Amino acid sequence: MIENTEDLYCIGCGAKIQSDDPKEPGYTPVSAIEKGLETEELYCQRCFRLRHYNEVSDVSLTDDDFLALLNQIGSADALIVNVIDIFDFNGSLIPGIHRFVGNNPVLMVGNKEDLLPRSLKRSKLKDWVRQRANAEGIHPVDVVLTSATKRHALDELLSAIEKYRKGRDVYVVGVTNVGKSTLINQIIKQSTGMQDLITTSRFPGTTLDKIEIPLDDGKNLIDTPGIIHKNQMAHYLSAKELRLATPQKEIRPKVYQLAAGQTLFFGGLARFDLIKAPQERNGIVVYLDNNLQIHRTKLIKADEFFARHQGGLLQPPTSDEMETFPALERFEFKVREKSDIVFEGLGWVTVKGGSVVAGYAPSGVGVIIRKAMI
Template structure:
């Protein structure tokens, strides 16, 4: 049982404290309420372990933060996950931040096959950002986990910052915390400078990290996008969805009226078209199963949560039911079919196809020009 905390606020970031949900803002273990100062778990970890934990905000609260940025003179560091580019891009960002420049940091490039041409990848990102209405001052390709591209990121920060504060924004699970920790090491003596008294007093839980010229790097909580499969699965299945190492692309030669199941998480139907190959870019932990379209429903009923997993059988009822997305790919296009939070399926020919994707209700399904 948690004790009544009488609406206390964190003496570090100012957020209202709560003892019920560790994943929400303001969590404090009940026993820590007896300590002085009274700070939330996130502030405690920042000060004592240099750890920037990913606390999530719902969309309305996050938009309030973006709106405040629009009234400042700042550089916005927008971190996206290359493995879920469309799913982690903050739509409408430009409307909220005004004329402040955006440095787009594309993380997790280490998950792509090593033969990937980075110049082509950069061109693809530029095109996708423009199509999504995002004006960027620059783009940097990085791997926070593998420390790839970080020197270039520092160069671009120095080039575009011009004495401005830097707001770091991004969705959950894009690797924002890892990048923030690297920035702290390069720009700030955290032990000497980041004390409880210097934490901001705000219920939005912004964390200001002082840097050498009197400006701040301002960490914002990760935004929760419910259109990503990663936000719907149980924590034990998250590791299966999020690749920890480069993906091994799986190629399938399919005739029309064949189906691919990605565990029990999604289904891809090749409804009509000439025989062609499809390459699946998903975590190596995802079990892909091929069957005939006429047997697909029966297979799901009999084997969901067993042969077809993740998720395991006990977690299936926590996922929304499947919604069908018909997709027409005209001849002459090289496209990917993205299932946000899972990965994508590349069509390897320009023959055109009639497809259907079945994914949990609310999960974003999109067609885009091929990434690779």
């Protein structure tokens, strides 16, 4: 019988181990605590089920709990490594992060780089990330593009961390679902040989408290909990639907010859209207997940088509998910030069100058325009 669990913590999410309340963070049955102490692999029940059964359960942590932890960063003397999803820049930003970091330098890491077409120049992408960060009041000392799952540019990232931390602690921050814990796991594996120390999942929100990883000079690499950003596409989809909507392999661009007055539906998640066009037939290049179904129809019939087929022909979302799925919000753009219409968290559509277009995404999810990357 274990009398005191006060100093025991889950090595997956960092939550304090407790065996009293299954609904609270860190809950672990007594038998599992005893076994974990014997094997020196003590996981809370939530992390255990996540690792072995790919099941995620909710915990009673609020946004305020997460933000209270981040508030500690401003008073620290540290390098801040801000991990973002380069498919979802706006949804990746921690709201008001410039207030949290204080005077600490920020190294911005664009994750999931391996999913982008090889024809996209990485130097252009780095410049765009920096510009978008500056527009949000963040002035990173550097931008590194990487892939946590493929270990792309991991050495470059480690070198940059060492260069800019200058003997200080390192705080790794990010919103949920950007691959932050996967990236830290890769760093740990490369540095120590230990695999999967920190719980990872495709689901939002698996790290519940700070996890401190010792560095050689006595300082720490500190993993903070993923901040919940409600305007992420991932928060509107089930795990099965996420696999159909978010890219898992390098995107293969698809070209559609559209005339003005035609519409493309991206499942039931998003919509693109070509309202006016510079010529009779226009090459529209779509960069989305290779498995996401795309349907073409006439703009004049698009609303009726969507109402009739969302959850059926147009999915995800499935019919079971439609009750909680937000209505699509419309954004119109006058395109003066070759540009990308970016659907945050999904991908983008490249259109020619001289067009008038509209993009639709779930209410709260951004649709923006940028100069064409390719």
